[in-house]
Structure formats: structure tokens, C-alpha cells
Amino acid sequence: MKIDKNQIRISVIGLGYVGLPLAVEFSKLYSVVGFDINTQRISELKNNYDNTNEYTDSEMALSGDLLLTHFEEDIKNSNIYIITVPTPVDKNNKPDLMPLKLASLMVGNYLKENDIVIYESTVFPGATEDICVPILEKQSSLKYNVEFFCGYSPERINPGDKEHTLKTIIKITSGSNEKTAKIINDLYASIVTAGVFQASSIKVAEAAKVIENTQRDVNIALVNELALIFNKMNLDTNEILEAAGTKWNFLSFRPGLVGGHCIGVDPYYLTYKASELGYHPEIILAGRRINDNMGLYIAEKTIEQITEKGISPLGAKIAILGITFKEDCPDMRNTKVCSIIEKLSQYKCDLSISDYWVESKNAKEQFGYDLKKLDEISNQDAVIIAVGHQDYKVLKEKDWDKLIKPGGVIIDVKSIFDKEKFSKNKYHYWRL
Numbered sequence: 001m002k003i004d005k006n007q008i009r010i011s012v013i014g015l016g017y018v019g020l021p022l023a024v025e026f027s028k029l030y031s032v033v034g035f036d037i038n039t040q041r042i043s044e045l046k047n048n049y050d051n052t053n054e055y056t057d058s059e060m061a062l063s064g065d066l067l068l069t070h071f072e073e074d075i076k077n078s079n080i081y082i083i084t085v086p087t088p089v090d091k092n093n094k095p096d097l098m099p100l101k102l103a104s105l106m107v108g109n110y111l112k113e114n115d116i117v118i119y120e121s122t123v124f125p126g127a128t129e130d131i132c133v134p135i136l137e138k139q140s141s142l143k144y145n146v147e148f149f150c151g152y153s154p155e156r157i158n159p160g161d162k163e164h165t166l167k168t169i170i171k172i173t174s175g176s177n178e179k180t181a182k183i184i185n186d187l188y189a190s191i192v193t194a195g196v197f198q199a200s201s202i203k204v205a206e207a208a209k210v211i212e213n214t215q216r217d218v219n220i221a222l223v224n225e226l227a228l229i230f231n232k233m234n235l236d237t238n239e240i241l242e243a244a245g246t247k248w249n250f251l252s253f254r255p256g257l258v259g260g261h262c263i264g265v266d267p268y269y270l271t272y273k274a275s276e277l278g279y280h281p282e283i284i285l286a287g288r289r290i291n292d293n294m295g296l297y298i299a300e301k302t303i304e305q306i307t308e309k310g311i312s313p314l315g316a317k318i319a320i321l322g323i324t325f326k327e328d329c330p331d332m333r334n335t336k337v338c339s340i341i342e343k344l345s346q347y348k349c350d351l352s353i354s355d356y357w358v359e360s361k362n363a364k365e366q367f368g369y370d371l372k373k374l375d376e377i378s379n380q381d382a383v384i385i386a387v388g389h390q391d392y393k394v395l396k397e398k399d400w401d402k403l404i405k406p407g408g409v410i411i412d413v414k415s416i417f418d419k420e421k422f423s424k425n426k427y428h429y430w431r432l
Contacts, residue, residue, distance in 0.1 A: 009188070011078035015045065015068070015101050017052050017157040017331070018120055018266030019084035024378035025054060025068035025191040033075050034068045042070045051359075052159065053330055076110040078117065080187070081183065082088040083107065083132075085263060087121045088334075090259060093268045093288075095124065097131060104132045108139025111148055116175075118151040118184060122266050125207040127175075128152050145177070151184040152202040154209030159260075160329025171196045174205035213266040213282055219253045220263070221287030224294055226431050227255040231301075237432065238415045255335040255432045256293035256414050257298070257386070264334050286368035296432070298413055302340075302382055303347055305409045305430055311381045313347040319403065320344075320382045322387025323355045323363060323371070329413070330357045332366055337386045341369070352377045357393045375376040380404045388414035400427070 006028045012023040015036040023034035036042055044051060047070050048060035067074060075081070085099040090320040100121055109115055117136060119128050133144050142148045156169045171192045174183030185198045199205040228238040243276055244250050258264050267288055271281045303313050319355075328427050338351055344351060354371050355363070360371040393416050400422070404410065410422060412431035424431040 002160065003078070008080060009033075009078045010082060011075040011107075012078045013075070013081060013083045013107065014099075014121075015041060016084065016086070017054060017159050018157050019082075020045070020050060020052065021054060021157065022082060022084065022120075022302055023068075024060070024063050025114045029064070029190055030084040031065045032067070032080060034066055035075055035362040036068075037070060037389070039070050042068050042111060051330065051369065053357075054159075054199055065333075072109075073106070078110075079112070079114065080116045080401065081107045081111075082300055083116045084120045087123055087265075087269070088172065088261070089265050089268045093271050095272050096125070097123075100127075100134060104135040107137055109137045111136060112138035113142065113147045114149075116149045116151060116180060116183065118153055120155045122154065122209055122269065123206055124210060124269040125203045128202050128206060128271070139183035139250045141144055149176050149180040150202065151180060151238075152189060152205045154205060154212075156212075159331045161430055162328060166298060167191060167193045169405065170194045172199055172200045172205050172208055174199040176202060202428070210266050212236045214270055216253075218283060218287040218292060219251060220256070220258055223253045224258075224290050226253045228297065231432075236419060238419075254415065255294075257294050257325075259336040260331065261325075261333040261335045263337070264291065266323070292336075295336040296343050298341045298384065298386075298411065299343035301410070301430065302344065302411050303383060305411065305428065306382050309407060309408075309409060309428055313349055315348060315350050316381045317350045317352070318344060318353065318382045318384065319352045319377050320384045320386050321354055321374070321392055322385065322389055323353060323367075323369070324387055324389075326354050326355055327388040328357065328390055330362075330402060332358060332363070338367060340384065340386060351378070356389055357388070374403075378402050380408060382409040382411065384411040384413065384415050385416060388416040 010030050011033040012019045013035050015034050023032050026032045048057045052062055083103045085103045087100055088096045108164050126149060131152060137144055151174055153171060153173045158164050171188045173185045173188050175184045181198055185196050189196045204293050219282060227317055230237045236393050245252055253389060267284050271284050274281050319342060323333050323335060323337045324330060341351060353369050354372050354374045354377060363369045363371045382401060404427060406426055409428045415431040419431060422432060
């Protein structure tokens with residue numbers, strides 16, 4: 001089942017934060033088709049514009065043998081299919097595998113003997129072989145591990161991170177048999193300079209991915225809970241963490257909102273599978289509850305702080321800086337800033353929302369929010385720095401004097417400022 005490297009033809013299904021880097025990097029060595037159902041996304045990429053900001057216009061223009069398309073039939077001549085579609089959860093936090101199933105159905109229609117299908121989407125252990133493979137078999141009328149083969153190589157993309165990229169992060173690989181695993185391992189090794197790690201099975205690779213984000217979620221939940229406790233004691237959480245961090249084995253995590261399409265979602269895939277097997281996870285779900293409720297806590301804390309300053313919440317002018325799920329990227333998926341906005345809206349506050357990184361039309365389409373430019377906002381009763389964008393860190397004193405009333409309240413969710421930066425006589429400063 002050896003595939004001649006000169007004959008490799010790859011289709012990447014899904015061109016988001018995960019799929020696009022794969023398509024671009026593989027296209028420098030192989031013939032690649034990049035497929036996405038979003039026609040606007042394809043049109044923009046063809047014009048060398050990547051709205052995720054993972055690639056600049058010039059970097060996109062330097063892409064190699066890459067066909068960008070929204071036509072299914074363009075993938076038919078490939079012999080390696082890499083599926084990178086989203087794996088979200090529904091309103092009840094249950095895995096929504098529909099995008100994965102639909103992608104498998106489509107690929108199954110074009111699958112040929114000796115083709116390999118590689119999944120990168122985050123799932124629970126067993127999803128690839130228990131859910132996706134049967135779809136591929138039925139659609140193609142081919143037998144798994146006899147006439148076609150599969151692999152799993154979990155994505156490790158960190159949106160907005162220009163240091164830890166596809167090429168510089170060790171890539172886990174796996175295959176449905178020894179030969180397939182070797183082919184897949186060699187394939188990724190050809191573009192990932194950091195190296196590859198070949199897992200013993202697809203299920204091991206699936207499990208490794210889902211626990212990476214689960215571990216981080218639980219650790220952040222711990223420091224969030226510590227912040228809730230220390231705030232009741234009028235202690236500064238960041239000072240405590242800085243002191244504790246002097247020990248060599250203390251793990252460095254900071255409190256904040258936990259959104260996005262990975263950390264805020266992936267643990268539910270593991271807990272779903274565990275519950276299906278008769279085990280009720282406790283620590284993981286407890287951590288999820290804490291992190292999911294931090295936006296509400298920030299909103300309530302804001303109301304508390306302005307009330308203490310004699311400002312009525314009703315009609316209070318509050319600016320919210322940042323709406324993305326993390327700093328210095330335009331990704332708004334599963335952002336927990338929305339919970340702050342929704343809660344403050346219940347108090348009838350007069351809200352102004354701004355984000356350097358987000359196009360106003362995208363916020364309007366996704367959430368119904370009308371964004372303002374920062375220079376359009378002034379004379380606020382309170383300002384919530386919800387996301388630690390670099391742009392906010394460099395605001396000068398004159399900018400703050402315009403933005404907020406004397407005696408107003410600054411809520412620093414990510415603690416991007418030293419607590420001594422703002423004079424207590426001028427503004428009231430609080431950080432998580």
C-alpha cells in the first residue's frame with residue numbers, strides 16, 4: 001500500500017484556522033485541493049485574503065500547487081483526504097458531529113482503493129473508527145483497512161500565535177495499520193519542522209488531543225476559583241500567583257474568560273463519552289461550570305463596583321473593550337464576552353462595544369452587536385477590558401481621560417495592567 005510521494009494528491013476539507021495552514025504548507029511540496037463550503041471564504045482566499053489573519057496577503061500569494069474550491073467534484077482525484085471541519089457542541093453541551101459526518105459522506109462519494117482519510121477535528125476516543133469509518137464504508141462500498149485506510153492527527157493550532165504555528169509544534173500522527181501510520185507520519189514530517197510523534201493507535205491520538213485542552217481547562221478553572229475566593233478576602237490574585245510562581249514546579253495559569261472552539265468545548269467530548277460508558281466525570285465538569293460562569297461574575301462585579309461609586313446601573317455608560325475569545329486575533333467563536341454583554345443588558349446599561357480585531361459586519365452577523373471604534377467612545381462610567389489585546393496595553397493617559405469619567409471604574413479582566421497604573425483618586429481600578 002505504498003504511495004509514491006511524487007503521486008500524492010491531497011484534499012483538505014475545511015479551510016478554517018486548522019485547514020488553511022495545512023493546505024498552504026502541503027501545497028509547497030504536493031498537489032493540494034483546498035475545499036470549503038463557504039463560497040465567500042473561497043473567494044477571499046483566491047484574492048489572497050485570509051480573514052483569520054494566519055497568513056498575510058503576500059504569504060497567500062506564495063502558496064504552491066493549491067486549488068481553492070467549493071465544488072465537491074474537484075476533490076475526486078485525490079488519494080489523501082484530510083478532514084478539518086469544526087466539532088462544536090449543541091446548546092446542551094453535547095457533541096455535534098454533523099459537520100464531521102457530512103464531510104465523511106462527501107469524501108466517501110469519491111473514495112477509491114488505497115486512498116487514505118486523515119481526521120484532524122477534535123473528537124472523543126473512538127469517534128473516527130466508530131462513527132466516521134462506517135460512513136466512509138457505506139458511501140464508497142469499500143472495506144476499511146483492506147481497500148481504504150484512515151489516520152488521525154490532532155490539530156494543535158493556536159489562533160493568533162505567530163510563534164507556535166503548524167510547522168513549529170510537534171505533530172501527533174496515527175494510522176489504522178502499521179503501513180498507513182508510517183505513510184501518514186512521513187507525510188506530516190515533510191512539513192512540520194518541529195518533528196512528529198507517532199501514536200500507537202488512532203484512539204490514543206484522539207485521547208491525547210482531547211486531554212490536552214481538558215487539562216488546561218481544569219487548571220484555569222482552579223485559578224478562576226482561587227480568584228473568586230481571594231476577591232472575597234480583598235486579596236490581589238495576581239500578586240499571590242506571582243509569589244507562588246517562585247516555586248520551581250508551580251504551574252503558571254491566570255484567571256479569565258475561557259471561550260473559543262477548543263478549551264471551552266473539547267472537555268465536553270470527553271465527558272460525553274465517559275457518561276456513555278457509565279462514568280460521571282466530576283472534576284472536569286466542575287471546572288467547566290466555573291469557567292462558563294466567569295462572564296456572569298465579571299458583569300456582577302462591574303455592577304457592584306459602579307454601585308459602590310454611587311453610579312446607578314440603569315443607563316450607566318459602560319464600554320466593553322474586546323469581543324474575541326482571546327487576545328490579538330479575530331476569532332469570536334464561543335466568546336464568553338457575550339455573557340458579560342447579555343448580563344449587563346439585563347441591568348439596562350448603556351453599552352458601547354469595541355474591538356480592533358473584529359470587522360463590524362462580522363459582529364453584527366454573528367451576535368447582532370453594533371461595534372464602535374474606540375475613538376467614538378467617551379465619557380464612560382465604566383470600562384471593561386474584556387480581552388487583552390495589545391492595542392489596549394499601549395493606550396496613553398490622554399486616551400483614558402477621554403474614554404472614562406473621573407471617578408469611573410476600570411474592570412481589567414485579564415490583568416493586563418499593573419494595579420498602580422491608574423490613580424485611585426482619578427479612576428477606580430479592579431482586576432480579576
